[in-house]
Amino acid sequence: MRPTFFHCTAVLSVICAAAAKVSFTAYANDFVDPDYILAGAFTNNTEQAQATITAWASSTAIGGPWTVMNKTITPPSGDKHDYMSWAPYWWPDCSGVGNTTALTPEQIWVTCPYVSRDGQFNPDVRLVDDVGAFQDMSEAVFYNTLAWSFATDASAKSTFESNVVSFLQTWFLQSDTGMNPNLNYAQMQRGPDGQIGTHTGVLDLKAMAKVTTAVLILRKGNSTLWTSDLDTQLISWTNEYITWLETAKIAVEESVAPNNHGTFYYNQLAALKMLVNDSAGAKNATNTYFDTLFLGQISADGDQPLEAVRTRPYHYHAYNLAAMITNARIETYVDPTSTAWNKTSGNGTTIQNALDFAMTLNASASGESAYVEELYPNVAAVASVYGDPTGKYLAFLNAGEPAFMGEAYILWNQPFALNDTSGLVTNAVTSASGTKATSTSKSTSTSKSTTTSAAYSIYVGAVGPVLTCISALLVGGLTTLVY
Ligand SMILES: *[C@@H]1O[C@H](CO)[C@@H](O)[C@H](O)[C@H]1NC(C)=O
Ligand SMILES: *[C@@H]1O[C@H](CO)[C@@H](O)[C@H](O)[C@H]1NC(C)=O
Ligand SMILES: *[C@@H]1O[C@H](CO)[C@@H](O)[C@H](O)[C@H]1NC(C)=O
Ligand SMILES: *[C@@H]1O[C@H](CO)[C@@H](O)[C@H](O)[C@H]1NC(C)=O
Ligand SMILES: *[C@@H]1O[C@H](CO)[C@@H](O)[C@H](O)[C@H]1NC(C)=O
Ligand SMILES: *[C@@H]1O[C@H](CO)[C@@H](O)[C@H](O)[C@H]1NC(C)=O
Numbered sequence: 001m002r003p004t005f006f007h008c009t010a011v012l013s014v015i016c017a018a019a020a021k022v023s024f025t026a027y028a029n030d031f032v033d034p035d036y037i038l039a040g041a042f043t044n045n046t047e048q049a050q051a052t053i054t055a056w057a058s059s060t061a062i063g064g065p066w067t068v069m070n071k072t073i074t075p076p077s078g079d080k081h082d083y084m085s086w087a088p089y090w091w092p093d094c095s096g097v098g099n100t101t102a103l104t105p106e107q108i109w110v111t112c113p114y115v116s117r118d119g120q121f122n123p124d125v126r127l128v129d130d131v132g133a134f135q136d137m138s139e140a141v142f143y144n145t146l147a148w149s150f151a152t153d154a155s156a157k158s159t160f161e162s163n164v165v166s167f168l169q170t171w172f173l174q175s176d177t178g179m180n181p182n183l184n185y186a187q188m189q190r191g192p193d194g195q196i197g198t199h200t201g202v203l204d205l206k207a208m209a210k211v212t213t214a215v216l217i218l219r220k221g222n223s224t225l226w227t228s229d230l231d232t233q234l235i236s237w238t239n240e241y242i243t244w245l246e247t248a249k250i251a252v253e254e255s256v257a258p259n260n261h262g263t264f265y266y267n268q269l270a271a272l273k274m275l276v277n278d279s280a281g282a283k284n285a286t287n288t289y290f291d292t293l294f295l296g297q298i299s300a301d302g303d304q305p306l307e308a309v310r311t312r313p314y315h316y317h318a319y320n321l322a323a324m325i326t327n328a329r330i331e332t333y334v335d336p337t338s339t340a341w342n343k344t345s346g347n348g349t350t351i352q353n354a355l356d357f358a359m360t361l362n363a364s365a366s367g368e369s370a371y372v373e374e375l376y377p378n379v380a381a382v383a384s385v386y387g388d389p390t391g392k393y394l395a396f397l398n399a400g401e402p403a404f405m406g407e408a409y410i411l412w413n414q415p416f417a418l419n420d421t422s423g424l425v426t427n428a429v430t431s432a433s434g435t436k437a438t439s440t441s442k443s444t445s446t447s448k449s450t451t452t453s454a455a456y457s458i459y460v461g462a463v464g465p466v467l468t469c470i471s472a473l474l475v476g477g478l479t480t481l482v483y
């Protein structure tokens with residue numbers, strides 16, 4: 001979500017304009033219909049989004065593969081294969097334990113009681129960064145798989161495919177690097193009564209919905225590198241992890257968390273049921289969500305009262321919306337007759353009502369201007385499903401991010417911009433591609449399309465040089481992690 005500055009040479013400027021027009025954005029969560037992706041029948045207004053996905057595939061792959069073994073601090077089990085993270089909003093209170101300047105950090109972690117300060121990150125949680133590594137792995141797997149599915153250049157296609165397979169093998173399957181299928185030490189509580197994971201830590205793996213999207217695409221797309229042996233190994237891993245998700249104390253606590261934590265829990269559980277080819281189980285999981293937690297999440301006016309009380313209300317409204325949308329997408333995928341999108345809360349309101357309310361929030365007023373773009377993927381998702389007869393969703397995106405047609409999410413939130421009669425989409429593409437309006441006006445859409453395709457072809461054949469160009473994306477880290 002942060003602005004990025006590019007250093008493009010004159011020679012590369014056209015490529016950069018096409019490929020790196022939108023800085024990398026980690027969308028809170030999503031599930032993308034693998035059949036839609038594999039059909040490849042994308043509308044011609046998605047070319048910018050495809051170029052972005054291709055660029056993000058390369059940029060997110062830098063730094064991989066990732067493994068839980070990379071952390072320098074060992075979990076209480078003594079086994080680094082156990083995933084570990086520290087509760088991000090908890091801070092040591094050493095006032096009752098004597099002279100704190102004499103305590104080493106390691107002593108503080110086990111000696112001082114920890115107290116909660118909602119929304120305030122304790123920066124030392126990054127000393128153990130399995131959460132960042134998983135996040136980076138999931139983005140790389142997601143974008144490399146999408147790019148693999150539609151890449152036309154054989155060399156680039158092969159690179160994307162081998163990236164994904166290497167990243168999945170390293171994180172999940174290899175005996176020397178793989179993660180144990182549990183989150184016993186996720187968002188671990190520190191202090192004298194701590195050293196155990198907490199239910200909020202289950203959220204750390206919410207992007208299993210993105211990983212599952214990728215695995216289903218590899219599997220259904222007949223990837224040669226994603227062999228049936230690897231698929232079987234991952235199904236076996238996932239079955240063990242599903243057992244943990246359905247029986248471990250902290251996982252069961254998370255399943256009844258009334259706010260975004262519960263919503264994301266069902267993203268994960270439902271997605272993983274699909275990964276193990278249990279469509280009925282996936283539907284049961286999303287049904288459970290819509291029949292329980294969802295009922296209490298949206299008030300009559302569309303507000304999300306459980307997110308409104310948090311310290312970053314704009315972020316949390318958008319965050320839970322992404323999770324609600326992901327549950328609706330999964331349910332609709334496993335059962336096309338599902339009415340998930342029309343389901344109503346106890347106050348008679350839908351996901352669309354929640355989005356409409358969130359669009360009225362002023363991120364600056366709550367000091368959250370840095371999070372303003374978080375709502376945009378949700379706007380596109382709602383517009384693609386419920387329609388946008390008045391063009392209000394299109395206008396909202398155009399006002400907030402004129403280059404939105406270059407966002408990756410445009411690829412899988414169709415039909416959307418095709419319905420436009422306002423001219424905004426053409427403007428958006430113009431702005432996104434960085435080309436002059438005169439060459440991309442609506443009346444010359446054919447020449448616009450040609451220009452875009454040409455730039456895209458140059459890009460596909462020039463992955464190496466583009467890496468230089470887009471490496472600026474990585475400055476300061478790939479992702480803005482939010483809880
Ligand atoms: C491994 O951990 C170090 C810090 O200890 C970090 O700088 C590096 O990015 C990590 N590598 C991966 C692949 O996660
Ligand atoms: C705490 O201990 C350190 C060294 O052990 C000492 O330098 C410091 O003055 C002590 N602080 C207080 C407030 O006693
Ligand atoms: C994958 O292989 C199956 C069986 O040969 C075939 O029916 C299917 O169309 C293939 N899928 C793709 C995306 O090529
Ligand atoms: C997946 O489940 C379907 C039925 O839902 C079944 O026909 C198919 O054989 C299963 N595939 C695998 C790989 O188990
Ligand atoms: C459906 O989900 C509920 C709640 O999680 C669970 O108790 C039940 O066993 C599930 N049923 C099936 C058939 O998976
Ligand atoms: C309606 O929303 C309010 C919060 O605005 C909530 O307190 C109440 O429980 C909801 N009613 C139902 C029936 O869910």
Ligand SMILES: *[C@@H]1O[C@H](CO)[C@@H](O)[C@H](O)[C@H]1NC(C)=O
Nearest residue numbers: 360361362363364365366367
């Ligand atoms: C949003 O809040 C900021 C800061 O309080 C204020 O300056 C701005 O006018 C508000 N915008 C709208 C549209 O109300």
Ligand SMILES: *[C@@H]1O[C@H](CO)[C@@H](O)[C@H](O)[C@H]1NC(C)=O
Nearest residue numbers: 338339340341342385386387
């Ligand atoms: C909601 O239900 C109506 C009536 O059955 C249907 O026409 C519409 O397509 C549904 N909307 C969504 C988003 O599923």
Ligand SMILES: *[C@@H]1O[C@H](CO)[C@@H](O)[C@H](O)[C@H]1NC(C)=O
Nearest residue numbers: 384386387388389415416419
């Ligand atoms: C397109 O616009 C029509 C009305 O002009 C509306 O009924 C329909 O829902 C819109 N479709 C989309 C995908 O926005």
Ligand SMILES: *[C@@H]1O[C@H](CO)[C@@H](O)[C@H](O)[C@H]1NC(C)=O
Nearest residue numbers: 043044045418445446447449
């Ligand atoms: C893009 O697709 C739309 C809708 O199918 C069509 O009207 C338009 O002519 C196409 N534009 C180009 C440049 O192919």
